[in-house]
Amino acid sequence: MRVLIVGGSGFLGGELARRCSAAGHEVIATYLTRPGEAPGVEWMPLDVRRRGDVDALVRASRPEVVVNAAYRQADWTTTAAGAANVALAASAVGGRLVHVSSDAVFSGAAIRYDETCVPDPITPYGAAKAAAETAVDAIAPSAVIARTSLIIGDGDSPHEALVRSLAGGGARGVLFTDDVRCPVHVTDLAAALLELAASEHHGIHHVAGPDAVSRYELGVLIARRDGLDESALPPGRRADTDIPGPLDVRLECDMTRRRLRTTLRGARQFLARRGGGG
Numbered sequence: 001m002r003v004l005i006v007g008g009s010g011f012l013g014g015e016l017a018r019r020c021s022a023a024g025h026e027v028i029a030t031y032l033t034r035p036g037e038a039p040g041v042e043w044m045p046l047d048v049r050r051r052g053d054v055d056a057l058v059r060a061s062r063p064e065v066v067v068n069a070a071y072r073q074a075d076w077t078t079t080a081a082g083a084a085n086v087a088l089a090a091s092a093v094g095g096r097l098v099h100v101s102s103d104a105v106f107s108g109a110a111i112r113y114d115e116t117c118v119p120d121p122i123t124p125y126g127a128a129k130a131a132a133e134t135a136v137d138a139i140a141p142s143a144v145i146a147r148t149s150l151i152i153g154d155g156d157s158p159h160e161a162l163v164r165s166l167a168g169g170g171a172r173g174v175l176f177t178d179d180v181r182c183p184v185h186v187t188d189l190a191a192a193l194l195e196l197a198a199s200e201h202h203g204i205h206h207v208a209g210p211d212a213v214s215r216y217e218l219g220v221l222i223a224r225r226d227g228l229d230e231s232a233l234p235p236g237r238r239a240d241t242d243i244p245g246p247l248d249v250r251l252e253c254d255m256t257r258r259r260l261r262t263t264l265r266g267a268r269q270f271l272a273r274r275g276g277g278g
Contacts, residue, residue, distance in 0.1 A: 002062065003020045004061055011156070013069040015190040028057075031044075048085055054086055055085075055089045055092070058092070058095070066098070070082060084135035084139060091139055091140045097143035100193070102147060103249045105126050108247050112250045113251055115252075122245065143202060145203065146206075147251060153187075164226070174236030180250065181249060206252060207253065208253055210265075218271075220233060221267055
């Protein structure tokens with residue numbers, strides 16, 4: 001199978017590229033500033049804001065599957081218009097599209113959100129992600145739109161790097177005790193996205209872990225797994241700051257889980273202490 005991963009040099013995109021290549025697929029992956037490191041992948045520069053460039057790359061590669069994992073939190077054009085450009089190009093060649101969205105499309109007012117819930121974003125990034133969903137649904141109604149949450153790995157995610165730095169005294173800041181999400185492991189997420197790509201399903205799917213944890217509790221779990229000093233992690237309340245954004249957003253994934261063979265593990269499971277401890 002010929003797979004195009006847009007945003008392949010990112011954390012999730014890199015895992016998708018590695019997984020597809022290992023499975024024997026022909027993989028083209030794009031990058032904005034520098035190529036990723038996944039072996040067996042054809043790396044191509046691409047700015048998704050340039051519709052002509054997106055069209056040219058997709059027409060030249062003619063992928064059977066396109067996974068769009070590209071975003072930039074501070075850039076509406078990349079996140080929203082870029083998603084529309086990818087959807088238009090994928091539709092033009094008949095490619096199966098999986099668009100990666102985010103729990104940022106929700107305000108947190110309802111706390112729990114299933115796949116039928118309508119976006120009510122309260123940040124520019126959330127609004128851009130919601131606009132992207134609308135565009136993808138209108139352009140490619142057979143596409144999968146996969147909302148996910150905080151993505152964690154085996155030490156290589158941005159949140160894990162922050163926890164290490166805080167625990168070692170190399171960074172200033174706090175981990176919020178009132179900022180709650182449903183973290184997902186990057187390998188589970190990538191497997192689920194590719195399973196959805198190979199299915200006949202379409203529309204909104206929630207792909208997140210079953211454990212709702214605060215940023216602080218997540219930091220403690222990471223510290224315990226990695227043998228770090230959890231007492232060095234500084235707690236704080238996001239509600240006491242002027243940082244915009246939702247506090248408690250929990251993606252309900254029951255419909256998606258019923259459709260998947262892939263198990264979406266919770267943070268308390270995939271961050272269990274190394275060596276078998278709890």
